[in-house]
Amino acid sequence: xxxxxxxxxxxxxxxxxxTGKSKNSKEENKKAQRTVxxxxxxxxxxGGKRNLKSSGKDKKFRRGQEGSDEEGYTKGRxxxxxxxxxxxxxxTDKNMGGDMMIYDNEEVDNKKALSKKGMSRVKSxxxxxxxxxxxxxxxxxxxxxxxxxxxxxxxxxIKDVVETAQVSTRQRGKEKEAEKVDGGRxxxxxxxxxxxSVSNNNLDASWNKYSDVSLLNSSKKTVRNKKGFNDxxxxxxxxxxxxxxxxxxxxxxxxxxxxxxGVIVEESAKEKKKDLKKDAEMSKNAQFRAIQPSPSxxxxxxxxxxxxxxxxxxxRAGYNIELSVPLDNVPFSASSERERIExxxxxxxxxxxxxxxxxxxxxxxxxxxxxFAGRSNVGKSSLLNALTRQWxxxxxxxxxxxxxxxxxxxxxTKLCLVDLPGYGFAYAKEEVKDAWEELVKEYVSxxxxxxxxxxxxDTKWGMKPRDHELIDLMERSQTKYQxxxxxxxxxxxxxxxxxxxxxxxxxxxxxxxxxxxxxxxxKSGAGIRSFRTVLSKIARFAKL
Ligand SMILES: Nc1nc2c(ncn2[C@@H]2O[C@H](COP(=O)(O)OP(=O)(O)OP(=O)(O)O)[C@@H](O)[C@H]2O)c(=O)[nH]1
Ligand SMILES: [Mg+2]
Numbered sequence: 001x002x003x004x005x006x007x008x009x010x011x012x013x014x015x016x017x018x019t020g021k022s023k024n025s026k027e028e029n030k031k032a033q034r035t036v037x038x039x040x041x042x043x044x045x046x047g048g049k050r051n052l053k054s055s056g057k058d059k060k061f062r063r064g065q066e067g068s069d070e071e072g073y074t075k076g077r078x079x080x081x082x083x084x085x086x087x088x089x090x091x092t093d094k095n096m097g098g099d100m101m102i103y104d105n106e107e108v109d110n111k112k113a114l115s116k117k118g119m120s121r122v123k124s125x126x127x128x129x130x131x132x133x134x135x136x137x138x139x140x141x142x143x144x145x146x147x148x149x150x151x152x153x154x155x156x157x158i159k160d161v162v163e164t165a166q167v168s169t170r171q172r173g174k175e176k177e178a179e180k181v182d183g184g185r186x187x188x189x190x191x192x193x194x195x196x197s198v199s200n201n202n203l204d205a206s207w208n209k210y211s212d213v214s215l216l217n218s219s220k221k222t223v224r225n226k227k228g229f230n231d232x233x234x235x236x237x238x239x240x241x242x243x244x245x246x247x248x249x250x251x252x253x254x255x256x257x258x259x260x261x262g263v264i265v266e267e268s269a270k271e272k273k274k275d276l277k278k279d280a281e282m283s284k285n286a287q288f289r290a291i292q293p294s295p296s297x298x299x300x301x302x303x304x305x306x307x308x309x310x311x312x313x314x315x316r317a318g319y320n321i322e323l324s325v326p327l328d329n330v331p332f333s334a335s336s337e338r339e340r341i342e343x344x345x346x347x348x349x350x351x352x353x354x355x356x357x358x359x360x361x362x363x364x365x366x367x368x369x370x371x372f373a374g375r376s377n378v379g380k381s382s383l384l385n386a387l388t389r390q391w392x393x394x395x396x397x398x399x400x401x402x403x404x405x406x407x408x409x410x411x412x413t414k415l416c417l418v419d420l421p422g423y424g425f426a427y428a429k430e431e432v433k434d435a436w437e438e439l440v441k442e443y444v445s446x447x448x449x450x451x452x453x454x455x456x457x458d459t460k461w462g463m464k465p466r467d468h469e470l471i472d473l474m475e476r477s478q479t480k481y482q483x484x485x486x487x488x489x490x491x492x493x494x495x496x497x498x499x500x501x502x503x504x505x506x507x508x509x510x511x512x513x514x515x516x517x518x519x520x521x522x523k524s525g526a527g528i529r530s531f532r533t534v535l536s537k538i539a540r541f542a543k544l
Contacts, residue, residue, distance in 0.1 A: 348412025
């Protein structure tokens with residue numbers, strides 16, 4: 001016989017006893033019947049099984065009945081269903097597979113309190129309940145004599161919250177919401193297990209309190225989350241969709257351009273210019289490659305081993321490659337012969353005797369002069385050293401702009417060699433460079449005794465506008481000049497011939513130019529002897 005059946009049996013017994021004893025028996029019967037009906041109704045509502053958990057109304061009902069029922073009970077009348085005379089707790093009965101049972105306090109001394117497992121089962125049952133399965137519910141008595149009013153208030157709040165949550169979940173059928181509420185319960189159950197060590201009286205109160213708080217929090221969170229979610233969705237829906245701004249830029253309209261655009265335009269213009277320059281240069285290179293040097297120039301280049309040559313080639317030709325300027329020697333010559341310079345005039349000692357920054361500083365023109373002009377770093381000073389074989393008399397440097405004055409060197413008593421400052425790029429201030437250029441122009445155009453200007457051109461780069469400027473000046477002043485290609489060892493022999501041919505062709509209409517174009521290398525010594533021969537003729541026949 002179950003507890004429910006025993007209670008029902010007791011009720012029926014009491015009803016029978018009450019008939020005929022009391023004067024107001026009819027009323028009392030009706031009252032008792034109503035209570036039974038209510039109880040039955042509650043049972044029906046909860047799936048025909050005993051409701052272990054009471055709602056707030058049930059509790060009130062019991063409390064309302066308590067006094068009268070107590071009175072009625074003492075008078076031998078009926079006792080309402082689930083009337084707790086003594087505290088009852090929920091414990092698991094191992095023998096019944098861990099199902100929850102209600103025991104009186106006296107009976108539970110040896111019973112084991114709810115374990116973690118049991119609590120998890122409780123939790124799962126609670127979830128089931130929320131999802132519509134009312135087969136298992138739990139009600140834990142909170143009727144403690146020492147229970148505070150605060151606890152009661154919280155517990156009633158819990159029930160309200162749980163009820164509202166249940167209603168909302170049922171109505172909406174959203175499982176997620178239920179889980180969130182369940183999450184709150186889960187926390188409370190955990191807290192319950194942790195507070196096992198606390199005394200029994202405090203246990204219920206604290207559990208109720210924490211559970212209240214947790215449930216309230218969880219419900220608040222749920223509501224908040226719901227609100228937030230809805231708000232977000234609403235906000236998303238309400239937000240007006242941003243229209244993409246389409247900026248149409250007229251490529252030809254410069255007024256609307258931003259600074260960045262301007263920069264891009266400038267850059268693109270620069271790139272275009274560069275491309276054009278490249279094209280022009282490419283076409284220049286193509287033109288240069290198309291030059292067919294004359295057989296005389298080609299034979300001269302080959303005879304003097306001009307251009308970039310392999311050492312093995314020089315060796316085969318009989319030159320001693322261990323010497324610093326090997327091609328300035330007679331092939332297969334002995335060591336004694338190497339010191340010999342063919343032209344007597346260049347056997348003389350080279351001596352520096354004057355330097356001029358201005359035309360007034362020029363020395364008296366006592367000797368025929370041969371000047372060496374050209375762009376900075378073209379190799380003027382080096383050529384002077386190579387011609388005289390007196391290294392170190394004229395200072396040289398790989399840094400453009402070393403020679404900054406007109407330097408006069410006397411070669412014996414017959415000839416004067418003049419080293420001019422270079423023009424074009426140099427590590428010097430623009431004003432200083434302009435001064436050099438003016439001085440050079442004044443010298444080549446006005447100098448008395450100047451028999452020849454050797455205009456040095458870098459074989460690799462050819463003639464530049466400044467070179468043409470000087471040529472025009474010398475043409476106007478009828479100064480004799482001769483083109484000398486320097487650094488021939490840096491390019492292929494055929495390109496040396498091409499450059500010589502190109503310059504000859506370009507300047508063949510000039511009147512003051514002296515042909516042929518000379519080709520030298522101060523490093524390898526190629527063409528130096530030939531150039532020396534040309535210059536010694538000047539000295540020989542020069543008349544002041
Ligand atoms: N490979 C090679 N380098 C040379 C030749 N002649 C000169 N050089 C180098 O070119 C650089 C410039 O030589 P310089 O004689 O000082 O030239 P510059 O024309 O007097 O220069 P500025 O005095 O500045 O006008 C030096 O590093 C030389 O070694 C040459 O025939 N072949
Ligand atoms: Mg120099």
